[in-house]
Amino acid sequence: MNPEAGFRAVYGRAPDGVWSAPGRVNLIGEHTDYNDGLVLPTALSRRTRVAAAARPDGLLRLHSARADGGVVTLERDELVPGRVRGWAAYPAGVVWALRAAGLAVGGADLHVESDVPQGAGLSSSAALEIATALAVTGVHGLAPEPAELARLARHAEHAFVGVPCGIMDQTAAARCRAGHALHLDTRDLTVRHLPFDPAAHGLRLLVVDVRVRRALADGAYAARRAACEAGARALGVRALRDVALAQLPDALSALPAELRPVVRHVVTENERVARVAALLAAGDLRAAGPPLTAGHASLRDDFAVSCPELDLAVDTARAAGALGARMTGGGFGGSAIALVDEERAEAVERAVGSAFASAGFRAPAVFAVTAGKGAGRDG
Template identity: 50%
Template sequence: MSRQHDADAPGAGRVALAFGELFGSAPDGVWAAPGRVNLIGEHTDYNEGFVLPFALGHTARVAVALRPDGPPRLRAASLQGADPAGTGQAATAGRIAEAGLGQLEPAAVEPWARYVAGIIWALQQRGHHVPGVDVLLDSDVPSGAGLSSSAAIECAVALALDELLDLRMARQELVLLCQQAENVFVGAPTGILDQSASLLGTAGHALFLDCRSRDARQVPLDLAEHGLAILVIDTRVAHAHESGGYKDLVAACRRGAAALGVPALRDVGTERLAEARRILDADTFRRVRHIVTENQRVLDTVATLDTAGPRAIGPLLDASHASMRDDFGISCDELDAAVEAAQQAGALGARMTGGGFGGSAIAVVPVEDATAVAAAVRHRFAAEGYLAPDLFVVEPGDAARRIDR
């Protein structure tokens, strides 16, 4: 079990040096954007509800250079031989993927590189001219683990191009830019949770975000002060947001909102669940019940952090996992095993995190129990015949930033 590390620790030097070797010149700069853990509030973002994520220390780092004198083409490469964006299709380390920028279309770009190309496309949709661009990615955000490796890539590229093209876009506008790239160009119907955490996060805090108004507040989450740690359990069961399962859930939420006569499930309170049960089919009702109760759990978690501190949020995390497992149907055997083993070994609370269908769970644990909880999870996975999980302790980190100066 390892602790999270600062994204600047490897430094910009590794990716900048590799960029020079691959593209034949130095980059214009190096930018980093973090992955995220969602403390609570799953699938509430595209329902215009509430979420409470925090930024990780694990980051996607991009070295970027503009090529204004050449043809308008994207050249992108990754230092990872594995899949850097959790697409299910691996990049070949050091191999350049190319696409023309004149008529940029998803089919013309390798799946992993669509998270880069999508940012360029979204800028073009806003009327910005983007010349030729070279991008080299180096990421330590685990891919397919529900920690937003794809959003980290988007945010790093967006921040880089905003600076290099002197666009001076507000961070909140960059959030929407990245969401548009992921929704339309990549084809994943996500909300603004991931990009907001990556672009707006603050070390030592979780980000309380209203996904309708986009109002955000930093909520203190000083784990060390309370003798706590958050243990991430990467089950190594990969997931992808562009999969049919995710889209089916979005559709179910829209059906539920329409049947209840509201713009979004954000507008349904717990007092309407009895009515919802009467008018919705059983599956749609369970999806709706998760969103309605999860929104309330986010509000309750924020209030608890403000008053009693992080040691008191465990039951809310436990209830969130049960809702995602039983009502929203996005857990899996490995996630359930991770949560149950952590709870039995002394975690104050545990839940799956991210879009579901695989990925990671988190557990809030007393620091002195972290090793024992991790051992219990490993033992459970071995006993069940699952792949050995990857476990690491995380703390809320800083938002996307330039790291080469």
């Protein structure tokens, strides 16, 4: 990627700077963030980069090396929820949210380049949002706190794009550290940076992009969130975070049958996050395999957000020797992860590829995770 050269080619001038943010892989803690729960993501080394320059006329011009259609030009009064569609809604929504929060961001030209896979459950949207927020505030001489940028980017995705996501993805993009996983309490937004270096333990964390693309705005994600909120109301708690594991049997017996599985997933998933975080803090990454696998079973059976390709990736990786495996991200497609001994990594990758070929599925893309740095200015 060369975003500076790309910017010059599109706009005929040099950018004021380049800012970037990473994709993320979530180790454990799925569909807990919008329930005030716990999550444990780590940043990828793959990033979205935004080259930007300020404009004096208030116009917002957007260009992506990935997208067809050339430059998207937006007047100030066009930055209204529902008016912008497609990929441009994400950066446009961020600018809208920044201005609505009272930040003095004017016009800007933006050029986007990224190697974060889209639709793979690796948070390409949050990477774009946070990189855009840094770029637009940066060219106008502003430097909001990372936590505030994450909050505003999440608001943009909610109100402008229409996806009722939690705050994990934006926080991971803004606040992760290289070589660490981010333990985030989504209720009070406190964080702990826990060492995460699989290679130091003779391990690899593999991402298996199953090449099934899903759109979280299609209603299924929103339906799961609504079921969680209904469960909390039925139990008389602020959020499902407030149901302790010891209280789960009584809580389930008090719920309608259709709400029990989603509540069971969220409560047990919070416990799995706490368990894996404790293992990372103790330097025992190898023991994290079983909680990862248990998390997949819960997402598949209780939360019902897996798919045949994800299940095949997880089952095949485990049969080939993975210590643990699960789907990661919102579900309905995307990616799985597998924690494997270094010497077994290639065998696991081959086994998954062979299984997909035998099933007639598209060939998956497999790569190892290096815990990358959070968002910042590149130049």
